[in-house]
Amino acid sequence: MTLSRILAKTVLWLMAALVLFPLLWTVLGAFKQTVDLLTPVPRLFFAPTLDNIIYVLSRQSVLQALINSVVVSCASVVIGLVLGLPAAYAVARYPSRWTEEIQFFVLSLRFLPPVATAIPLMVIWLNLGLYDSRLSLIITYSLMTISITIWLAIPGFQRVPKEIEEAARVDGYGAYAVFFRVALPVASRALIGALAFSFVLIWNEFLIALMLTTSEAKTMPIVASEMSQLGMNVPWGILNAAVILLSLPPVLLLGLLSSFLNALFSKNPNR
């Protein structure tokens, strides 16, 4: 091993530490009492406590927010799938002079600054009497889940070997049967990755939830961020515990998302 290679490897390990260390420190912080957290010299060894975690999990607002987050994320992801997958398949398999325009339109939805849609939507939901409800959040998020599903599912459908679809047609399958019984199952592994991405996107969403909810429909990121405002001093231990609870679902999907990326950036046999 040459010197430069050793140096390069050291840099890579340092970078890995830069990712992991702050996270481990946060996990440790969740088990610390305030006296162990607020020390001029950072403390690695301490008497661990479960108080922070128990406090977070026993709060009514956290439970309510967890339910809201799960319901809202799952519902909008499902809407994204139901409406996005057929559209993605049509774009991937039935090219026409509209295809490119449609793809650009779907992409351009992501250009819209969220604050710019949240402000008018707040007024609209207030007028309709749906402000601060899960329904209004789900509808608002559907715009995001439908468009992300379309974008991520198009390559998935393009990778389905055309021969399989044609063989099914020869066997007498209609166009719809080919989609439901051939293309969907064959592409399903890639599609699960797209589903996970759109779930993480909604689970993590903050600005729209902040503007469209005040009490009933608050999601987890909002409640977690409010933990910093309990009393006079920032309760860092409780905050660390809330951060971990909120981060768990996306981190648990890490393996799935990583293999989705691998598939997306591997050589495409069809091209």
Place this chain on the structure above:
Amino acid sequence: MQQRQSLPYVFLVPTMAILVVLAFVPMFYAIGVSLENRTLSSPDSHFVGLKNYLLLFGDSRFVNALWVSVKWELITVSATMIAAIGLGVLMFEAAGPKLRNALSLIFLIPVLLPRVCAAFVWKFAFHPLYGIITYPYRLITGQPLDMLSSPTQALFAVAFVDLWQWGFFFAVIVLKLIEILPQQPLEAARLDYAKPWQIHVYITLPMLRVPLVSLMFVKMIESLRSFDLIYVMTRGGPGTSTETLDMYAFSQGFIEAGKISYASSMAVIMMVATVVIFTVVWKRLKS
């Protein structure tokens, strides 16, 4: 044959119709509200024409927010791209398959974290008295280091967290892009005793120009979604030194005055600016 003709319509028309409604109704509503003088506190409002827009351009806080947003875009996009290319190339050169896989997994974590969480993790790390990042500085100088309260450093401290989330993620993508390139030109250059950095500067990166520019485009769009990060870490402060356009629109519409119409006029300007700029950039990318 009948079915093959109907499928694209059945699959596309309802979805596109819903997307159009969900996107355009708020857009036109924002334009409508921005022409009124609506506030959150009073239900009465009437048409005031372009008054809100004229007020905006005399509003020094708006001009400041515009400038902060431009700075934010420049800093985060360039830092992410430079770090991602450097780190991606380094992984390709120095890491074997096992290490690459492990690092690819680790480097994906920060971008998956909710931005609120990343913000809190680093806000505590930057804490002037108790933070782990500021600890070495405190140890050496005996002084607290308060980057988030410094008008000159706060924006960079927040941008660092953005880089932490996106730089590692993009590095993984850069690695994968290099991996799927045809390897023959690289081998040929190696046989000619080209140095690794020469191979990448003169061969790999030019071959990856198109995907790298697309990545940059994605980062430009995503950098505009940094409200959560700034909201948690500085709330636009100290003063207005980290107040981006979305932060200012939010505080005008919700916190300070409830001036919904005024905030809407800002929203409309942001919408028009981003849609026009990104459409031009995208069309250029495509051609």
